[in-house]
Amino acid sequence: xxxxxxxxxxxxxxxxxxxxxxxxxxxxxxxxxxxxxxxxxxxxxxxxxxxxxxxxxxxxxxxxxxxxxxxxxxxxxxxxxxxxxxxxxxxxxxxxxxxxxxxxxxxxxxxxxxxxxxxxxxxxxxxxxxxxxxxxxxxxxxxxxxxxxxxxxxxxxxxxxxxxxxxxxxxxxxxxxxxxxxxxxxxxxxxxxxxxxxxxxxxxxxxxxxxxxxxxxxxxxxxxxxxxxxxxxxxxxxxxxxxxxxxxxxxxxxxxxxxxxxxxxxxxxxxxxxxxxxxxxxxxxxxxxxxxxxxxxxxxxxxxxxxxxxxxxxxxxxxxxxxxxxxxxxxxxxxxxxxxxxxxxxxxxxxxxxxxxxxxxxxxxxxxxxxxxxxxxxxxxxxxxxxxxxxxxxxxxxxxxxxxxxxxxxxxxxxxxxxxxxxxxxxxxxxxxxxxxxxxxxxxxxxxxxxxxxxxxxxxxxxxxxxxxxxxxxxxxxxxxxxxxxxxxxxxxxxxxxxxxxxxxxxxxxxxxxxxxxxxxxxxxxxxxxxxxxxxxxxxxxxxxxxxxxxxxxx
Ligand code: SF4
Numbered sequence: 375x376x377x378x379x380x381x382x383x384x385x386x387x388x389x390x391x392x393x394x395x396x397x398x399x400x401x402x403x404x405x406x407x408x409x410x411x412x413x414x415x416x417x418x419x420x421x422x423x424x425x426x427x428x429x430x431x432x433x434x435x436x437x438x439x440x441x442x443x444x445x446x447x448x449x450x451x452x453x454x455x456x457x458x459x460x461x462x463x464x465x466x467x468x469x470x471x472x473x474x475x476x477x478x479x480x481x482x483x484x485x486x487x488x489x490x491x492x493x494x495x496x497x498x499x500x501x502x503x504x505x506x507x508x509x510x511x512x513x514x515x516x517x518x519x520x521x522x523x524x525x526x527x528x529x530x531x532x533x534x535x536x537x538x539x540x541x542x543x544x545x546x547x548x549x550x551x552x553x554x555x556x557x558x559x560x561x562x563x564x565x566x567x568x569x570x571x572x573x574x575x576x577x578x579x580x581x582x583x584x585x586x587x588x589x590x591x592x593x594x595x596x597x598x599x600x601x602x603x604x605x606x607x608x609x610x611x612x613x614x615x616x617x618x619x620x621x622x623x624x625x626x627x628x629x630x631x632x633x634x635x636x637x638x639x640x641x642x643x644x645x646x647x648x649x650x651x652x653x654x655x656x657x658x659x660x661x662x663x664x665x666x667x668x669x670x671x672x673x674x675x676x677x678x679x680x681x682x683x684x685x686x687x688x689x690x691x692x693x694x695x696x697x698x699x700x701x702x703x704x705x706x707x708x709x710x711x712x713x714x715x716x717x718x719x720x721x722x723x724x725x726x727x728x729x730x731x732x733x734x735x736x737x738x739x740x741x742x743x744x745x746x747x748x749x750x751x752x753x754x755x756x757x758x759x760x761x762x763x764x765x766x767x768x769x770x771x772x773x774x775x776x777x778x779x780x781x782x783x784x785x786x787x788x789x790x791x792x793x794x795x796x797x798x799x800x801x802x803x804x805x806x807x808x809x810x811x812x813x814x815x816x817x818x819x820x821x822x823x824x825x826x827x828x829x830x831x832x833x834x835x836x837x838x839x840x841x842x843x844x845x846x847x848x849x850x851x852x853x854x855x856x857x858x859x860x861x862x863x864x865x866x867x868x869x870x871x872x873x874x875x876x877x878x879x880x881x882x883x884x885x886x887x888x889x890x891x892x893x894x895x896x897x898x899x900x901x902x903x904x905x906x907x908x909x910x911x912x913x914x915x916x917x918x919x920x921x922x923x924x925x926x927x928x929x
Contacts, residue, residue: 398590398668408669411446411548415588420447420547427451428529436477436525445471450587452482452545453528456521456807463805463812463876464866466848474809479523481506482545483535487555487573487597488516488760495747495758497538501531502740510743511816512736514800514853515552515594516760517545521807543582548589548674550581550659554608556598557730557759557767561722565599566614566707567622572651573597579652586659590666591674593659594631597624597651601707602714603762606630606638606890607857609676610658612651615707623647625707628658628688629680632851636892637677640685642692645704657696661688709887712839712926715763717797718790719776722769727776729753729768731788735801735819735845736764742786749786753779764800795826798840800854804847804864805876811847813864813876818903819845825907836918841927842885843910845878856892857884859927860910867900877902882913889926 398408407413414420423443431439444455455475466474483498490498498518502510505527506520513519523531535541544550553573560568576595580586596603599614605627612624624646630639646654662676680688693700716730733742750758750768753775759767766788771779780790789796799822802808804815822843844858848865855861861884867877879900884893901909917927 396669397673399665400668401664404668409671411671412668414442414446415548417442418447419584419587420450420549421582421584421587423447424451427525431525432527432529439525441472444475447547448479449547450544450549451528452484452542453523454480454546455809456480457805457809457811463814463847463864464874466810466812471809478521479525479528480803480807481520481523481528481531481542482513483518483520483540483542484545484552485516485518485540485760486553486577487559487570488557488762489555489570490758490760492747492750492756492758494538494540495743495750497534497540499740499744499747501534502743505531506740508739508741510738510740511803512733512738512760512764512766514736514762514764516554516557516762517552518760519803541581544587546592547587548591548593549587550576550589550593550595553577554594554596554598554603554762556600556602557716557761558602558720558722558728558769559599561724561726561728561769562600563721563723566616567599567624567648569597569599569612569614569624569648569651572612572624572648572655575652576655580656580659586663589659589663590668590676591671593662593676595655600714601710601887602716604854604857604886606886607632607636607854608639609662610655611639612646612655613707615645615705617645617702617704620645620647620702620704623704624651625704626654626658626701628685629677631675631677632854632856633675634672634849634851635677636851636856637681638890638892639677640680640688641706642685642689642701643703644689644701646701654692654697654701657692660696661692665691711888713842713885713887715765715797716761716767717765717792719780725773726769727771727773729771729776729779729783729790730761731766731768731783731790732792732796733764733766733788734796734823735799735816737816737820738766738788742788745786746783746788749779749782752782793823793827794834794837794840795823795830795843798842799823799845800842800858801845802847802850802852804845808847810850811864812866813847813878813903815845815847815853815864818906822907822910826910829907829911830914833915833918837914839926841914841917855881855884857886857890858893859883859885860913861893862901862906865900867902869902869904875902875904878906880909883927885926
């Protein structure tokens with residue numbers, strides 16, 4: 375439907391002057407909701423949905439749930455309805471949301487910094503086995519994601535999580551979501567500074583705070599003392615940097631994000647000491663809350679505001695209106711020569727070791743998580759981390775215990791010396807559970823890894839840096855396809871016999887770090903799922919054959 379400003383005037387009438395419409399920015403006086411999502415948030419703060427779940431819905435069942443809660447406010451507690459089984463991806467766009475809704479939920483547990491004790495891991499495993507049919511995926515935002523959750527079980531799950539110091543609060547929704555942090559913060563030899571105290575302080579002060587629970591859209595944070603958290607594609611990021619005068623602190627980035635309008639974040643040129651990170655974070659999220667665009671959902675991320683204002687104006691508004699002081703200028707962080715995923719065995723600053731292991735595309739289960747917790751404890755560890763690459767890391771392992779732990783993890787399918795494919799393939803939730811999905815991803819990723827391990831065994835030694843392959847089930851970018859060497863966006867494609875089948879649009883040459891930039895969508899590079907392995911094999915062989923010494927895929 376054409377927008378009102380583009381209507382053709384009726385014959386004989388003078389055209390009206392085009393009226394400039396606001397973007398729904400609160401700071402400019404646009405407080406009336408301009409779309410249904412804004413209306414829902416204004417009608418009732420989403421944080422209030424918890425009491426209704428505990429007092430009403432969990433007792434009266436799925437059919438008692440108010441639709442505004444079911445498809446809106448539940449997200450603030452990590453709850454989405456999952457996709458009804460048996461509906462193929464070709465029908466995703468043709469059905470109403472309620473036709474895609476199953477009566478079961480996905481539940482996301484936020485684990486800021488991916489931090490877990492082995493005891494917490496055991497609790498997550500027990501919940502998986504008792505309430506989630508054994509499901510428990512590691513997401514690329516260091517969360518654990520369950521499926522098959524019944525509304526009746528949610529209060530008991532929250533109780534178990536909260537008794538163990540975990541939560542689903544603001545795991546989704548237009549809120550400050552899980553904060554990514556280095557899985558090896560505080561123990562890595564090559565980090566500039568440990569970001570953990572800042573992560574914990576932000577969580578303590580602001581998560582679940584109604585002042586920040588109605589944002590224009592989601593707000594993703596990354597804080598790390600080294601470049602291992604995909605900081606370039608976050609709404610806000612603090613990256614460790616050594617200031618020549620002031621010492622270790624953080625470089626501030628804002629305005630990154632993927633999805634359908636990908637943008638690399640911009641540096642504000644500001645150095646922030648660790649104990650000021652929470653205040654600066656609060657300033658930036660307040661700018662977003664007050665000036666962010668609320669008229670169109672597609673333009674509501676902070677990246678659009680930063681793009682329109684530019685870094686300089688954004689910094690000026692942050693300093694003058696929110697912080698009431700100037701920030702210190704600072705240098706850019708160092709860019710690592712290769713992506714950091716913490717897989718393998720690495721020495722810690724205290725002489726012990728951390729051991730990173732690779733499930734395929736984050737797919738684990740309750741049984742495996744419990745076994746990991748026990749194996750870690752047998753190896754003398756009480757700490758496990760999830761990574762932004764859908765991997766697991768066991769910390770604090772004394773050297774003599776490392777070989778036995780590696781062997782135990784390998785028996786669980788968690789290899790510490792994985793093939794390049796097992797190491798570098800990521801996948802989103804996909805058609806199995808996601809209502810927006812067009813194609814299947816997790817099982818496809820697992821098959822792809824097994825097939826590539828066989829078909830490309832002869833060139834495995836030639837891949838000094840793994841070629842990353844990321845699979846998305848739809849045009850959103852939960853698996854960060856634009857920043858992969860080979861990014862695969864799920865869509866329906868036409869096969870050789872003219873049939874409409876599941877497949878992928880290919881993006882080639884994206885990356886972070888040294889190669890920060892988005893992969894190019896090449897005309898005609900669409901593959902069916904059945905052609906996928908052969909396609910990846912051809913691309914990788916062409917890269918190996920044609921590259922100069924040391925040349926990376928994205929170059
Ligand atoms: Fe769902 Fe699409 Fe995100 Fe995959 S990328 S989890 S299909 S929304």
